[in-house]
Amino acid sequence: MEMSQLEHNVRKHMNMICDLSAANSVLSWDQETYMPSGAAYSRAEQTSTLAAIIHQMMTGDTAKKLSDDIKEALNEKKEVSALVKLFLEDYTKACKLPEDLVRKTSKATSLAHESWKNAKQASDFSLFQDSLQELVELKSQAAELYGYTNNRYDALLNLYEPGITVAELTPVFQTLKEATIALLQSIEPQKESVSDELMRRYYPHDAQVAFSTQIAEKMGFSFDNGRIDLAAHPFCTSFSQYDVRLTTRVNEHDLGPCFYGVIHETGHGLYEQGFSSDLARTFGAEGASMGIHESQSLLWENVITRSEEFWHFALPYLKNHFPGIADEATPRDFYKAVNKVQPSLIRVDADEVTYNMHIILRFEIEQMMINGKVKIADIPELWREKMQTYLGIVPENDAKGALQDIHWSFGGFGYFPSYTLGKLYAAMLWKCIRQDIPAIHSHIANGEFSHLLQWLRTHIHQYGRTKKPGEIMNALAGESLNSTDFIEYIQHKFADVYR
Amino acid sequence: MEMSQLEHNVRKHMNMICDLSAANSVLSWDQETYMPSGAAYSRAEQTSTLAAIIHQMMTGDTAKKLSDDIKEALNEKKEVSALVKLFLEDYTKACKLPEDLVRKTSKATSLAHESWKNAKQASDFSLFQDSLQELVELKSQAAELYGYTNNRYDALLNLYEPGITVAELTPVFQTLKEATIALLQSIEPQKESVSDELMRRYYPHDAQVAFSTQIAEKMGFSFDNGRIDLAAHPFCTSFSQYDVRLTTRVNEHDLGPCFYGVIHETGHGLYEQGFSSDLARTFGAEGASMGIHESQSLLWENVITRSEEFWHFALPYLKNHFPGIADEATPRDFYKAVNKVQPSLIRVDADEVTYNMHIILRFEIEQMMINGKVKIADIPELWREKMQTYLGIVPENDAKGALQDIHWSFGGFGYFPSYTLGKLYAAMLWKCIRQDIPAIHSHIANGEFSHLLQWLRTHIHQYGRTKKPGEIMNALAGESLNSTDFIEYIQHKFADVYR
Structure with a gap:
């Protein structure tokens, strides 16, 4: 078969999927934004029918024939495009789990989501224990079927971050843990010198949305190819690179959730809008990995817009949207207010320094769960011990401890490390960016983000999923992962914040 | 095969479709309400993929096997449910058109839509002529394939109103035409006694939406199972009876488009919300026909909410939403303002009396087109002649004449009569309702719509598409169609408005 014919056939099938x-x-977007409450049941039927048809197309006769053709071409050492290889990869992965296990897992996650909600509400881990036990068993089975070399947990990690292993992450996280503890100790004596009171004044709802939207537009988000709506939780989803939807939420007594919610999701959205047009309607029109995706949102949210330079640019806009609310504040006041460091119980509220400790804790516990090295019933106690060791605080109940996150209820073991990978990648990228764009600091201070966006487009966005995370990072930073750049970044930044 | 098994199999396949x-x-809803402009092309690809898969499921092997089983059961005189019969009906219809014709028509309508838009903008019928010619030919072919007894146009009429024929409609429309001309003549001397100035004051945007929404809620529209959004044109769509979406538009210098737009669509929406739960995810969860659907919107829009009683109820709410704007107005003032009769060029702006003349004109021209009795190039002139004869006015250009409606650009020949059928059905129903609910006038004056809604639910809504329009109307009115009830209704009403 001609390779152009194979490429055409594979693309055609991918297009439909x-x-x-x-x-x-x-x-799903509609469900989170506008759908009336009484439609939940019928919507679940619609999405599950679509999912079933997608799974059928992903594993059915046409897909099998295509994957056989690809294998044949590879055997014959023919040149095969990255997209065609992606198809084979996804087909192979989709076929690894028997339908019975997929159905069982789908049912178990539905039930687990309910029992998790109840358990969290009652702050009683025992109500979630059986569901979690079942999901751990099902996901362990799945890990065995996916396959791994050294650690069963690697198979789950790889669902979110292709190619990463426990063996690679453990020393990186160890260094990060030690450096974080040292940094927290150095901040401790100065902790009263930074307050977030400035962010917690009364910021009216509509003006929060207008201000955040304006900054998203300045960052380069295309509103011809996207929009921002309100939802219970901020997220970014896309229906093509030409239609990227962000959401945010508003607390009128805290500017942070809306403003940094929008910026974080805009970081994701710029990635999604930046895929090469050649990747439209293909498996390539996705992020390279969860970690790389998160690096884009965190670069913008933490590195760029929690910088002092950014507030030089943004403060006049803020004062314009909120007259009389922060008239006396300087850029440095806002810079400090958005960088307060404070060990806390809830991951999603954590600052840049302590956040990774929440992830390392989950990374360690998840490995033990998936490798059968902890009784599920003992997790809350294990959680408390680790919180005491890593952050010096202990949750007074399970809702603020092992029940706080939704991830386990959907069986998302292996997902959490993506967040810290995103921070590490962002710091590595930031180092490259400062080298490649020496004027970046003054760009930020002037609200000129086009050079930065162009850099991200050129080196990361355009490739979508056709390059692996390691390939992208190696090409830019000369190595696939380090914690050094991040540690230097936070040491330098927080020495300044707490100087 | 057990009939319960056949019913189960048919339902399962219908559920997925x-x-x-x-x-x-x-x-489509998202496209009309929230979708960013740059997403149009990718959205078109998504909807056409879905349409192709639906068509495949509607005509493929599974559907064929099911329809063979149904035919066998019918041959064996087994009891077969209305839903199962509907499936066979729709399968048979879907198979009548060869894929080649479907594809050609789909392409031709895309192009025709563009050329119609351009032609309308330039007010130049010749720019649309070739596209229209092609669509007339394709639809004539389709009509031949669908089959008919007497008139080729019947096959197209039946796509929107099952069972109706030109032979049945012609005398009904003739009587209606004569009565309308007579009524217009009787109104003529009094025409200055009614003004719509009251509706054309400054009504602020948000208050229009709030007022309209409040009335929709009073009518019984469930906002747990539906919502109202803004769009360029008002419409009603539903994703199940548990999720019905209405749209409206706002002109701050005319209360009518938003308010009566919402009420009209709420009439459709109440029908969609009223299907029996047993019909969920089946071909039965649709209106019995376009005409019956329109009867629901028009009953509410014209009969109920353009009555004097309604304004007794609604005026205090209006004054509350729009303080100072119509403080001096009485219910009778609004009743008159919303019932001004005035021959006009544009169908969608027409009043209850003149509206049908616009439809009859189109009904006559479409028959000639589909039966090859008029040259396409001669249509604008034919249009002008008929406008002169029926309404005594002549469009000064094609944009206000034969180019005004979108329907021909999507090949919707046979659709227009549904609007007048809706008015005739609504008047027939209104006669039944006044007999069955003697207190209906005081209910309306008190804003108590639950008895009326219950009546509609019991006699019409619950059945969805499992009863034919003729079956519904015969059971209620003792005949399938008449123009007498409508003529009596407008004669009585407009004698009062123009007394």
Whole structure:
């Protein structure tokens, strides 16, 4: 078979699958933004029908024939495009789990989501224990079927970050842990010198949305190809690179959740809008990995817009949207207010320094769960011990401890490390950016983000999922992962914040 | 085969098709309400993939096997449910058109839509002529394939109103035409006694939406199972009876488009919310026909909410939403303002009396087109002649004449009569309602719509598409169609308005 014919056939089949996936994403977006409450049951039927048809197309006769053709071409050492290889990869992965296990897992996660909600509400881990036990068993089975070399948990990690292993992450996280503890100790004597009171004044709802939207637009988010709506939780979803939807939420007594919610999601959204047009309707029109995706949101949210330079640019806009609310404040006041460091119980509220400790704790506990090295019933106690060791505080109940996150209820073991990978990648990228764009600091201070965005487009966005995370990072930083750049970044930044 | 097994198999297949159709409707709704402009091309690809898969499921092997089983059961005189019969009906219809014709028509309508837009903008019929010619030919071919007894146009009429024929409609429309001309003549001397100035004051945007929404809620529209959004044109779509979406538009210098737009769509929406739960995810969860659907919107829009009683109820709410704008007005003032009769060029702006003349004109021209009795190039002139004869006015250009409606650009020949059928059905229903609910006038004056809604639910809504329009109307009115009830209704009403 001609390779151009194979490419054509594979693309055609991917196009249909991608269109259906996009449709399913529209249904989910609508569910989170506008859908009336009484429609939940019928919507669940619609999305599950779509998912079933997508799975069928992903594993059915056409897909099998295509994957056989690809294997044959590879055997014959023919040149095969990255997209075609991606198809084979995804087909192979989709076929690894028997339908019975997929159905069981889907049912177990539905039930687990309910029992997790109840358990969290009652702050009683025992109500979630059986569901969690079942999900751990099902996901351990899945890990065995996916396969791994050294650690069963690697198979789950790889669902979110292709190619990463426990063996690689452990020393990186160890260094990070030690440096974080040392930094927290150095901040401790100065902790009263920074307050976030400035962010916690009364910021009216509509002006928060307008201000955040304006900054998203300045960052380069295309509103011809995207929009921002309100939802219970901030997220970014896309139906193609030409239609990227962000959401945020508003607390009128705290500017942070809306403003940094929008900026974080805009970081994701710029990535999604930046895929090469050649990747439209293909499996390539996705992020390289969860970690790389998160690096984009965190670069903007933490590195760029929690910098003092950024507030030089943004403060006049803020004062314009909120007359009389922070008239006396300087850029440095806002810079300090958005960088307060404070060990806390809840991951999503954590600052840049302590955040990774929440992840390392979960990374360690998840490994033990998936490798059968901890009784599920003992997790709350293990959680408290680790919180005491890493952050010096202990949750007074399970809702603020092992029940706080939704991830385990959908069986998302292996997902959490992506967040810290995102921070590490962002710091590595930031180092490259400062080298490649020496004027970056003054760009930020002037609200000129086009050079930065162009850099991200050129080196990361355009490739979508056609390059692996390691490939992207190696090409830019000369190595796939380090914690050094991040540690230097926070040491330098927080020495300044707490100087 | 056990009939319960056949019913189960048919339902299962319908469920999947309905879920996919619902997904496609969500995509279309999003396109009209929130989708960013740059997403149009990728959205078109998504909807056309979904449509292709739906068509495949509607005509593929599974559908064929099911329809063979149904035919066998019918041959064996087994009891077969209305839903199962509907499936066979829709399968048979879907198979009548060869894929080649479907594809050609789909392409031709895309192009025709563009050329119609350009032609309308330039007010030049010749720019649309070739596209229209092609669509007339394709639809004539389709009509031949669908089959008919007497008139080729019947096959197209039946797509929107099952069972109706030109032979049945012609005398009904003739009587209606004569009565309308007579009524217009009787109004003529009094025409200055009614003004719509009251509706054309400055009504602020948000208050228009709030007022309209409040009335929709009073009518019984469930906002747990539906919502109202803004769009360029008002419409009603539903993704299940548990999720019905209405749209409206606002002109701050005319209360009518938003308010009566919402009420009209709420009439459709109440029908969609009223299907029996047993019909969820089946081909039965649709209106019995376009005409019956329109009867629901028009009953509410014209009969109920353009009555004097309604304004007794609604005026205090209006004054509350718009303080100072119409403080001096009485219910009778609004009743008169919303019932001004005035021959006009544009169908969608027409009043209850003149509206049908616009439809009859189109009904006559469409018959000639589909039966090859008029040259396409001669249509603008034919239009002008008929406007002169029926309404005594002549469009000064094609944009206000034969180019004004979108329908021909999507090949919707046979659709227009549904609007007048809706008015005739609504008047027939209104006669039944006054007999069955003697207190209906005081209910309306008190804003108590639950008895009326219950009546509509019991006699019409619950059945969805499992009863034919003729069956519904015969059971209620003792005949399938008449123009007498409508003529009596407008004669009585407008004698009062213009007394």
